[in-house]
Amino acid sequence: MIRFLLQGLLRDKSRSLLPVIVVTAGVMLTVWLHAYINGFMGDIIDTNARFSNGHLKVMSKAYADNMDEFPNDLALLDADSMTAVLGKEFPSVSWAQRIRFGGLLDAPDKNGETKAQGPVFGIGLDLLSPGSEEIERLNLKKSLRSGSLPREHFEALISDDFAKKLRVNPGDKVTLISSAMDGSVAIYNFVASGTVSFGSEVLDRGTIIADITDVREALNMPDASGEILGFFKGGYYDDELALSDAGSFNAVHKSAGEFAPVMRSLSQQGNMDQYVKLSSVYASYIAIIFMVAMSLVLWNAGLLGGLRRYGEIGLRLAMGEEKGHVYRTMLTESVVIGLTGSVTGTIIGLFFAWLLQKYGIDMSGIMKGTSIMIPSVVRAHITTPDFYLGFIPGLISTVTGTALSGIGIYKRQTARLFKELEV
Amino acid sequence: MENGLVIETKKLVKKFPVGKGEFIALNGIDLKIGKGEFAGLIGPSGSGKTTLLNIIGSLDMPSSGEAVVLDRPVSTLSSREAASLRKESIGFIFQSYNLLAVHTVFENVEFPLLLLNYNSADRRKMVNDALSWVGLSDKTRSKPPQLSGGECQRVAIARAMVKKPSLVLADEPTANLDAANSHNILTTMETLNRELGTTFLFATHDEKVISYLKRKIFLVDGRIDRDEVKQNQNGEK
Structure with missing residues (x-):
C-alpha cells in the first residue's frame, strides 16, 4: 500500500513536485530573510560598536x-x-x-x-x-x-x-x-x-x-x-552583560565629581537603546510575520492539494477504504512533502544566506547623504534558528493545511459518491 | 447467504429533506435478488434507482424498512463495517470509469487487493486473471490516458471483479460508450456473471444495457412498477 501511494505521489507532479517547489520556495525565503534581517540589524550594531560606541x-x-x-x-x-x-x-x-x-x-x-x-x-x-x-x-x-x-x-x-x-x-x-x-x-x-x-x-x-x-x-x-x-x-554585543558590567562599575565609582569615570553600555548611548531593542524585537517580528504569511500560503497549498484529489478520495471511499485510513495516508504524504520541501528549502536558503554573509550587497548607491552609521554593504548573519525556523511554515503549515482539508473526508457523505463520481 | 439471497429489501423507504418538506425517493421497496442474477434497476431520472443502489452498496442508510446485503442488515452497519462490506464483497463500476490516471492498468486493478492485504504473489496472479477476463492482458503497463473509453471501462470491470466479489453494482456503465463498446462491455460482464456466478445489479435507462438483462426491475416514483424475468429458450425463468 505504501509503495502504491508513493508511486502515485512521485508520478503525479502536481501532487509532489509542485507542492515541494512551493514549500521549498517558502522555506528558502523564510530562512534567507531571517538571516538577512539578523545580519542587517547586527551589522548596524557592530559598525556603531567598532567605530563609535564600543560594547x-x-x-x-x-x-x-x-x-x-x-x-x-x-x-x-x-x-x-x-x-x-x-x-x-x-x-x-x-x-x-x-x-x-x-x-x-x-x-x-x-x-x-x-x-x-x-x-x-x-x-x-x-x-x-x-x-x-x-x-x-x-x-x-x-x-x-x-x-x-x-x-x-x-x-x-x-x-x-x-x-x-x-x-x-x-x-x-x-x-x-x-x-x-x-x-x-x-x-x-x-x-x-x-x-x-x-x-x-x-x-x-x-x-x-x-x-x-x-x-x-x-x-x-x-x-x-x-x-x-x-x-x-x-x-x-550582549546587552544584558553590558548593562550588568556598567552597573557594577558605576556602583564602585560613585564619586559625584563631574570628571569621575562613568561606564555606559552601547544601549545606554544616544538612541542606541531603541536600536538594540528594535534589532532584537524587529528581527523576531519580521521573521514571525513572514513565517505567518508563508504558513498561510503553504497551508493553502495543503488545502488545495486535498481538494484537488476529491475524485480519487471518493473512489477510495466507495471501494471500501476506511475514512481514517484515507486521512492518515494524506497526512503521511503531506509530512513527506513538508519534510522534503523544508530540508531542501533550508539548504538553499542557508546557501543564499551564506553567499550574502560572505560577499554582501553594496547598497552605497542608495545610501548617499544618510546621517546614521549604517553599513553600505549589507550582509546576512546565519544563526542557529536558521537551521530549524523554516520547518514551521514548511512542515507544520503544510500538514495543518492537509489536516484541515482532510476533515472533509469525514464529513463527506458516501451516499453522494455515485453522483460525484459520475463527473 | 442462508437463503441463497444476495439482496433482500423489506418495505424499504428513503426520504430526503427538501426545504421544509421531504422527498420520498424510495417508497416501500420489497425486493429479493439471488446469487448469480444479472439484474437491472430501470427507470427514468428521479425514479430512485441510484438511491436503491446506494443503500444496497452500503453507501447510504434507509430511512425505514430493511435492506439485507449478503446477510448483513445495512441499517445496523457502522461506517467502518459498511466500508468493510464494500471492500470485501462488493465491486463498483461507475459511469465515468474513475481510474487513477497516474497508475498503470495493473496497479489500478491491484488497488482493491491492496486494501484486502493480499500478498504480492497472490495479487499478481489475481490481477493477471482479471485482466485476461476482460481481454487486456497486453495493456498491463499502459496508463488510463493511453486507453480508449471502452478499454478504460474494461479496466474498471477488472478492478471490480479482481477480488471476486459476491455482488457487482454498476451505475450506467455504458453511458459514456458507443454501441460497439457497450456491446463488448456487456458481453464481458455477462460472461463473468455466467462463469464466476457473480451477481450483477445495474442502474440504467440505457436500452443497450436493458436488452442484456435477465431480470428487469422497473422503478417509477420510488416504487417497483414491474419485475420481469427473461425466459430462456426452454421457457425457464
Whole structure:
C-alpha cells in the first residue's frame, strides 16, 4: 500500500513536485530573510560598536552628558591608569582608548595655499603600538583603497571619497584645524599615508584617522582620552552583560565629581537603546510575520492539494477504504512533502544566506547623504534558528493545511459518491 | 447467504429533506435478488434507482424498512463495517470509469487487493486473471490516458471483479460508450456473471444495457412498477 501511494505521489507532479517547489520556495525565503534581517540589524550594531560606541564606554561624567559634541575639554585624565584598572576589573573585555574630534581639514597646494578644505570627523586610536587590536577592529587593512596604513607618527588615513574631494593623494600634507583640550585653536599637520573606504556613508563622507599619540599632541591632551571603549572578547554585543558590567562599575565609582569615570553600555548611548531593542524585537517580528504569511500560503497549498484529489478520495471511499485510513495516508504524504520541501528549502536558503554573509550587497548607491552609521554593504548573519525556523511554515503549515482539508473526508457523505463520481 | 439471497429489501423507504418538506425517493421497496442474477434497476431520472443502489452498496442508510446485503442488515452497519462490506464483497463500476490516471492498468486493478492485504504473489496472479477476463492482458503497463473509453471501462470491470466479489453494482456503465463498446462491455460482464456466478445489479435507462438483462426491475416514483424475468429458450425463468 505504501509503495502504491508513493508511486502515485512521485508520478503525479502536481501532487509532489509542485507542492515541494512551493514549500521549498517558502522555506528558502523564510530562512534567507531571517538571516538577512539578523545580519542587517547586527551589522548596524557592530559598525556603531567598532567605530563609535564600543560594547562598553568609559568617559568622564561631564563628557558623557555631552557625548555627541566630542567635548574633549572634559576628557578623562590619567587615561592609561584607568585603562589598566579596567583591564583588571573586566578581564573578559578588551579596552581601547579613543579620542573623537571634529574640525576642518585643509589641503594646501604646492605653494602652501589652500586648494580645498572641508569639515572632518576624526578618530584618534592606537595605530602604531605592536599588537594593537584597533587596526583589525576597524578592518583598516581591508578598507585601504590607496597608499598604506600609518607606519610613523604624523601619518593619517583619510576617507577615500573625502580625499578625492580635497584632491589629496597618499604622501600629501593636510592640516587639521580643531579645538584643543584647553579651548585654544589647534593646528596640526599630518601626512596622508593612505585612503580608506568603510562602506558606511557617514564614515566615508569625511573622516581622518590618526594614531592617538599624534591626536593627543595635536589637541594638547597629554595622557587624556575622551573615551575608553570596551569590546567583549567573544565578539558579539550582549546587552544584558553590558548593562550588568556598567552597573557594577558605576556602583564602585560613585564619586559625584563631574570628571569621575562613568561606564555606559552601547544601549545606554544616544538612541542606541531603541536600536538594540528594535534589532532584537524587529528581527523576531519580521521573521514571525513572514513565517505567518508563508504558513498561510503553504497551508493553502495543503488545502488545495486535498481538494484537488476529491475524485480519487471518493473512489477510495466507495471501494471500501476506511475514512481514517484515507486521512492518515494524506497526512503521511503531506509530512513527506513538508519534510522534503523544508530540508531542501533550508539548504538553499542557508546557501543564499551564506553567499550574502560572505560577499554582501553594496547598497552605497542608495545610501548617499544618510546621517546614521549604517553599513553600505549589507550582509546576512546565519544563526542557529536558521537551521530549524523554516520547518514551521514548511512542515507544520503544510500538514495543518492537509489536516484541515482532510476533515472533509469525514464529513463527506458516501451516499453522494455515485453522483460525484459520475463527473 | 442462508437463503441463497444476495439482496433482500423489506418495505424499504428513503426520504430526503427538501426545504421544509421531504422527498420520498424510495417508497416501500420489497425486493429479493439471488446469487448469480444479472439484474437491472430501470427507470427514468428521479425514479430512485441510484438511491436503491446506494443503500444496497452500503453507501447510504434507509430511512425505514430493511435492506439485507449478503446477510448483513445495512441499517445496523457502522461506517467502518459498511466500508468493510464494500471492500470485501462488493465491486463498483461507475459511469465515468474513475481510474487513477497516474497508475498503470495493473496497479489500478491491484488497488482493491491492496486494501484486502493480499500478498504480492497472490495479487499478481489475481490481477493477471482479471485482466485476461476482460481481454487486456497486453495493456498491463499502459496508463488510463493511453486507453480508449471502452478499454478504460474494461479496466474498471477488472478492478471490480479482481477480488471476486459476491455482488457487482454498476451505475450506467455504458453511458459514456458507443454501441460497439457497450456491446463488448456487456458481453464481458455477462460472461463473468455466467462463469464466476457473480451477481450483477445495474442502474440504467440505457436500452443497450436493458436488452442484456435477465431480470428487469422497473422503478417509477420510488416504487417497483414491474419485475420481469427473461425466459430462456426452454421457457425457464
